[in-house]
Amino acid sequence: MTTDSGNLRKIIHIDMDAFYASVEQRDNPEYKGKPIVVGGLPQGRGGVVATASYEARKFGIRSAMPSKKAQQLCPHAIFVLPRFAVYKEVSVKIREIFSRYTDLIEPLSLDEAYLDVTDDKLGIGSAIEIATQIRNAIKSELNLTASAGVSINKFVAKTASDINKPDGLTFIGPSKIESFMENLPVEKFFGVGKVTAEKMKRLNIHTGADLKKLTEEQLSLHFGKIGRFFYKIVRGIDERPVQPNRETKSLGAEDTFSHDLTSIEEMFEQLDKIALTVYNRLQRYQLKGRTITLKIKYSDFKQITRNHSFASGISDLSTIAETAKELLSKTFSEDQKIRLLGISLSNFGEIAPSTNRFFDTSQLELF
Known part of the structure; x- marks a missing residue:
């Protein structure tokens, strides 16, 4: 959470809003305001959903859902095959906007990245202002929207970016992190999927505050190695640096x-x-x-x-x-x-x- 000099880091997590579907709606005006599902088509053996527009999400459609189920939930949904070459081209332009402010960029996918702006190129100093400028540039130059989370570490910034989606910005300052983590439902913790969440609820763990009651040893006993991660993260401790050159293995x-x-x-x-x-x-x-x-x-x-x-x-x-x-x-x-x-x-x-x-x-x- 701190730099080598002891200063708190300034971390931004940028997450594009329904990226693939938003690109399709931008490039095809007839799709605007309609439920768009990008992924495998439901015909034949069917495929899976890569992403869905917010209009489609209202019907309960989610990524990784079988396309056949998505069609059952929303029979009038428009299914679109992915155009990865186009999405990558847009992603490169988004990355160029990031690089105006910092070289410490850690992409997680085409539509998501961490930025360390502790020492930004333009000397702006405010991570909130930088996040605002980045979101405005994405909107004006690419006609797309992004949500941002700003905090002193990667975990809190990433969690914050999901709070006011779409087209939102959330800042969680150092003094707010502890209460933020305590009030967070366990489903919102990175590493907690459906199965782990169900196991936590059987243990009467529903929020970060409940999670905080368990010792590191108890969490390790119940959840293995990731239990130690939960112990630290619920206390807002995340020392992971933004890694601009992490190699895919x-x-x-x-x-x-x-x-x-x-x-x-x-x-x-x-x-x-x-x-x-x-x-x-x-x-x-x-x-x-x-x-x-x-x-x-x-x-x-x-x-x-x-x-x-x-x-x-x-x-x-x-x-x-x-x-x-x-x-x-x-x-x-x-x-x-x-x-x-x-x-x-x-x-x-x-x-x-x-x-x-x-x-x-x-x-x-x-x-």
Whole structure:
């Protein structure tokens, strides 16, 4: 939270509002004000939702949801295939706006980034003013909106950016962090997905204040390594620096299921959904990996991984899905119950400079 000189950091988290859908509405005036779903089409076997416009979200449509379910929730929704080349081009322009103020930029994806403006290039000094100028520039130059969170560390800034969406700015100052974290519902904590939230509520943990009552040892006992992270973060402690040159080592997605999977058909269906998410992310960052890894967690929490490597990089959907299914088939037995599946790609080799900074494997229920 502090610099080497002991000063508090000034961190901004910028998150574009419904990025893909907003770009589609900007470029296609007939889509404005309508429920737009960007992702796989619901016809045939269907795909998954990459993002949805705010008009579509009113119907309960969310990212990573099967497109068929999205269509059931909103039959008049307009489904649009992603145009990743266009989104990347817009992302480059957004990054250029960021770079006017700082070189300490850590992109998390095409539409989201941390900025450390402790010592900004223009000598403005105020992180709130810089966030305001960035949002105004995005609006006037790109005809898009972004939300921003401003605080002294990455976790609080990222959480704050989600409070007044869309087109909002939220500042959480040092004196407000403790009460902010105590009042935060556990679902809003990074690392707390649907399954973890349900487990917390069974333990009577509903807010940050409830979480704060547990010792570090108790949190580690209940939640493993991430329990130590929860212990620090609920106290507003996050020393992670903004890392402008973080290299991608793996990229993927995983999902924890609300009920254990028992049939191979059900498992294959989930792998198809996860593979499509991985494929979309690879397209987003223009990456090809040589190694596909399948992650399996059983109902008894035993976890295994299996992988297969190729002579050259791959990124096509069919290879990802079929390889994952083949790896699963080799381990499958009818008496096993599976609670989590994940697919990731690694061994990228040459990575374009503009795409070498993105996050590692992420869980579908978190993003």
